[in-house]
Amino acid sequence: MALALKKSDLYSSLWKSCDELRGGMDASQYKDYILTLLFVKYVSDKAKTDPSSLIDVPTGGSFEDMLAAKGDKEIGDRFNKIIAKLAEANGLRNVIDLADFNDEEKLGKGKEMQDRLSKLVTIFNDLDFRGSRAEGDDLLGDAYEYLMRHFATESGKSKGQFYTPAEVSRILAKVVGIGPNTRQDQTVYDPACGSGSLLLKAAAEAPRGMTIYGQEKDNATWALSKMNMILHGNEIAEIEKGDTITNPQFTKGDHLRTFDYVVMNPPFSVKSWNNGLENDYNRFEYGRPPEKNGDYAFLLHALTSLKSTGKAAIILPHGVLFRGGAEGTIRTRLLEQGFVKGVIGLPANLFYGTGIPACIVILDKKNAQARTGVFMIDASKGFTKDGNKNRLRSQDLHKIVDTFNKKIEIERYSRMVPMSEIADPKNDYNLNIPRYIDSSEPEDLQDLYAHLHGGIPNADLDALSDYWDAFPQLRNQLFKPNRPGYSDMTFDVGNVQQTILDSPEFRAFVDEAKALTGDCYMAHRDTLAAINAETRPNDLTAIIGDDILAKFKPVPLLDEYDVYEQLMSYWHDTMHDDVFLVMNEGWLDVAGHEVLATGASVR
Structure with a gap:
């Protein structure tokens, strides 16, 4: 029996396939080829073992048909026809058939295209998805996330906006309230869903999944999202196409449809957000966003899309917390209504579309009028460097979620800020996190008398109280009195480490x-x-x-x-x-x- 496909081997094979395409196009283009092949291989494998699969793999429209085209001089044209048959059978025209496998400019002419596509299909033939599980940790989902992350990294600043880092997605899902008690029939909506990864991470927090809705403006990214839903076993998810602000697709007459949860990572500070806007769908009850900045347009769209007990978590630039003018008026009214439940400041350089630091704004309509404060977290320092980006570690994610959901107050990290403090004239409904949480390190004070006359200031030793509390006898072992307020070491500094290690x-x-x-x-x-x-x-x-x-x-x-x-x-x-x-x-x-x-x- 052959060993099951390991995640690390899968990643290696997928990136090897990307290597075959490098040279003729950038990552924003070859992702279409890789993800299309991934899709065809996955649904073909699933059809062999899952008779209830909602995807029909017709004769002449399977991965095996693509494999049979290896070495053919017309391989590119044959690939296109095979994918077209699969698309036609499942109503997926203009979704899975966007990549042209017969494009000589991108894939080369004649023998070059023939060899490139033959190698590509051979790599995918070695992947076996028949045992893949659509339960939040399936290999296929991991593979998709892996590719999306690398595509976003390689595509550069302007083309990385279709992907929200998985760690950030999980935070939004957890702090918005989705969890073990969330029912399958409860709804989650992303008005700017990109590739759909944020929606899927949110739904995965519910034990049996959720009912998924999303909208995406960019046609190619919308197609990615549609494929992503199918790859994760969410074939019935409703993903619509169009501009959410000017042409929302989830409406009831002159009102927006409402949902239990909204999660969103919209494009930051869009200047043309209201171009062509005819119907505001009652979204601007608390004020109209400024003409040249659409951050609050998305926030107000999310708020209006919530049921009376609904909750939202939205990634936005820090400017929404403190900018004045029309935005200041909207922020004040939202706070007065009690809609803002919390604010979480994230590290800079997490996202592929921008290097600026962002925050998560959590809205909650349930018992809003009774809300007496806003829970704030400054998580800006918890990350690790990962290439030219910063990345949240598992511990950073867990600490943020624990702290927010349990409302734990930690010095220089989190606190419940009373509404009276926010409304005080000196703050004037400004939510800039440093006003309320001082996360700076204590100043290192220099004792000039000690520098001139020797000795270690006892105040410096007292600052190490955590260590002396843990090891009560150690301070007396390491230090002896010098003069009032100062101490000396009992032995050479080179022996300190060994003395500590040897201490009972x-x-x-x-x-x-x-x-x-x-x-x-x-x-x-x-x-x-x-x-x-x-x-x-x-x-x-x-x-x-x-x-x-x-x-x-x-x-x-x-x-x-x-x-x-x-x-x-x-x-x-x-x-x-x-x-x-x-x-x-x-x-x-x-x-x-x-x-x-x-x-x-x-x-």
Whole structure:
């Protein structure tokens, strides 16, 4: 039996296919070819094992037909005809057939096109999606996200707007209130849905999915979204085409249709947002956005699209929090109505379309009149560098969501800001986060007397109180009195580290951390041993991760989210592939393959 397809191998094959197309076009163009082939291969594989599939793969319209065209001088034309048959059979004309596989300018002439497309279809033939699961952690979904992320990175500033980073999408889904109790018939809507990844991440937070609605202006990106929905098992999602502000598709007469949840990452500060606007659909009840900036047009569209208990999470530039004029008037009225539930400041340079920092504005109509404050988070410093972009780590995502949903107040990070403080004349309904949360590091004060006369200021040692609380005897071991207010080290500075490592208190601290790690492993050993085809990997990591956070929270000096990140790094690098193999092959078969691969013996 062949090993199941691993995520890492899948990624390698997909990017190899991208290499075949480089040279004749940029990433914004070759993504159409790669994603079309991915789509055809996926639906062809699924049709073999899923008789209830909503996608009909007709004779002459399958991936096998494309494979049969390998080496043919007319391979490009044959590909186009095969894809056209599949599109025609499923009402997907102008969705999956946008890429021209017979374009000599992009794919080369004659033998060059023949070889390029033959190599491409061979790479995809090695991928087997028959076992792919549309349950929030399926390989196909991971592959699609992987490609979209790389396409956005390579496409440059002007063409990366169709993709919202997966980590940010998950934050929006979780802070907007979608979770274990969300029903399948509840609705989620994205008025500027791009490739649809944000909608899918939101719906994936509900145990049985949700009813999905979206609209996208750009034709090619709309087609991506339609394909993405099908690839993730959401064939019945309603994704409409057109400009959401000037031509909204989800309407009832002169009013907008309303939804339970709205999530959105609209284009920032659009200057032409009202070109051709004839009907405002009662969206501007609280004020009309300025002519040259459409940020509040999208925000007000989201608000008007909510049911009476609906909630929205929208990514916007920080300017919406403090700009005056018409925007200041709208912001004041929304705050007075109690619609603004929270604001989360994100790190700069997260998004592919812009390097400026953005924020998440959370709106909530439920019990709005009773709202007495706005919960704010300054998460601008929690990220890691990833090439020329910044990226949220798993720990950053989890901390933001925990802090917001549990309304945890953390010094220099989060607080519930009373409406009375926001409305105070000195703030005048300005929501700029630094007004309310000082996230700057304390100033490093220099003691000139110590520099001149020696000694370590006791005030500097007192500032390390977290360490002395954890190791009460250590301070006296390391320092001795010099004169009032100052201390000296008891031995050479080069011996400090070893003295700490050898101290009984530090050894006890290490033993406690090891014991907690062992306890966590033992607590989940049976769950890991029981991994099978029905296991949901996302649920598995959530259970283990939450247990680690709870166990390490009381431990001094260790940030429980740093410990959690160790688990998630191991998960992404190694454990995900291992779990996927066990799910598909079983523990014994996987162990047997490992024995064959390494030449080891089993006892």
